[in-house]
Amino acid sequence: MLTDQIRTDIxxxxxxxxxxxxxxxxxxxxxxxxxxxxxxxxxxxxxxEQARWLGQALGRGREENSGDTESLKEYxxxxxxxxxxxxxxxxxxxxxxxxxxxxxxxxxxxxRRAFWSRFVTAGVLRRPTPLDLLTxxxxxxxxxxxxxxxxxxxxxGIAEVETLTAYLRRHEAEDARLIVRYLTTLVAVDARRVAxxxxxxxxxxxxxxxxxxxxxxxxxxLALVALALAGSEPxxxxxxxxxxxxxxxxxxxxxxxxxxxxxxxxPARLTSQETExxxxxxxxxxxxxxxxxREDGAKDEQQxx
Numbered sequence: 001m002l003t004d005q006i007r008t009d010i011x012x013x014x015x016x017x018x019x020x021x022x023x024x025x026x027x028x029x030x031x032x033x034x035x036x037x038x039x040x041x042x043x044x045x046x047x048x049e050q051a052r053w054l055g056q057a058l059g060r061g062r063e064e065n066s067g068d069t070e071s072l073k074e075y076x077x078x079x080x081x082x083x084x085x086x087x088x089x090x091x092x093x094x095x096x097x098x099x100x101x102x103x104x105x106x107x108x109x110x111x112r113r114a115f116w117s118r119f120v121t122a123g124v125l126r127r128p129t130p131l132d133l134l135t136x137x138x139x140x141x142x143x144x145x146x147x148x149x150x151x152x153x154x155x156x157g158i159a160e161v162e163t164l165t166a167y168l169r170r171h172e173a174e175d176a177r178l179i180v181r182y183l184t185t186l187v188a189v190d191a192r193r194v195a196x197x198x199x200x201x202x203x204x205x206x207x208x209x210x211x212x213x214x215x216x217x218x219x220x221x222l223a224l225v226a227l228a229l230a231g232s233e234p235x236x237x238x239x240x241x242x243x244x245x246x247x248x249x250x251x252x253x254x255x256x257x258x259x260x261x262x263x264x265x266x267p268a269r270l271t272s273q274e275t276e277x278x279x280x281x282x283x284x285x286x287x288x289x290x291x292x293x294r295e296d297g298a299k300d301e302q303q304x305x
Contacts, residue, residue, distance in 0.1 A: 012038050013057030030089070072116045074135040079245045084118060120239040130280035131228060132236060136243035139225075142282055146224045146275060147217030148175065152182035154197035156189050175217050200224070218248075226252055228272040230259035 012035050042050060073081070085093050094100035095111045122128040134142060158164045168176040201220055222244075229237050229252075237256050241249040 009057040013054055016054060076119050076242050077136045077244055080242050083246060119242050120235050122239060125236055129276050130283055131276055132239055134279060138282060139243045142279055143218045143221030145278060147220035148178040149182045150197050150220050150224060151201050152179050152186060153189055153194060154201040155183055157194045157198055222248060222252060223255060224271050224275055226255035227259060228275040229256050
């Protein structure tokens with residue numbers, strides 16, 4: 001992660017290299033003052049110390065600027081970006097969003113890189129899985145597909161056709177069709193697996209929806225992702241949470257913490273395997289040409305089976 005001191009050193013080195021002291025005037029006032037102090041300290045160093053420090057700082061700048069901040073946007077939900085920007089000075093907000101330009105493109109790149117460095121990339125994880133590699137849009141699709149499949153498993157416990165029909169009518173038409181599509185592919189499902197799905201689905205579909213609340217299928221999917229992440233390193237949980245809207249990210253952290261303190265090893269192992277398998281299939285389908293709607297994910301999974 002790019003610390004404030006490293007960012008200050010890189011910005012100062014770039015300004016010194018350009019020979020333009022006015023390159024610092026477009027930044028936030030507090031940061032500009034800090035850079036001026038560091039420049040005065042630099043001026044007091046012997047020439048050989050100046051050359052060594054400048055070379056090191058410029059080297060760090062080249063390393064930081066080599067990252068592609070544009071691609072990071074696909075791995076952080078817009079709500080998360082907006083919330084992080086609110087804590088930044090107005091000038092930094094403008095530079096990150098492209099609403100303003102810095103005196104130097106290199107300075108602009110460092111400011112943007114510093115902002116995006118607060119988020120977790122899959123590259124820092126020890127062994128990233130298909131779930132870790134999803135974009136925020138892909139994760140949203142995964143939650144829906146996981147929720148539909150788990151709901152279909154829970155529906156195997158409904159014996160009466162009339163009861164099942166009435167239950168499906170509680171869902172949006174597209175979601176109901178997706179659940180039915182999964183129902184038609186289920187072969188032999190263990191009774192314990194059905195009972196576990198019922199416990200997971202029942203509270204999710206009975207929670208009243210409100211402004212900004214997640215749909216029932218997505219809430220079920222979120223619970224399954226939390227099970228898959230239970231016991232994972234904090235960076236992995238943050239990597240997934242940052243791809244969700246703020247309320248859902250908070251719920252994910254609460255659920256993963258609850259699972260960590262009260263684990264149920266066998267269901268967690270099974271759901272983790274199923275979640276990772278569907279994430280891998282989803283990534284493969286999108287790489288091959290994308291999914292047109294929520295139901296296409298189920299079609300692709302059936303073909304994979």
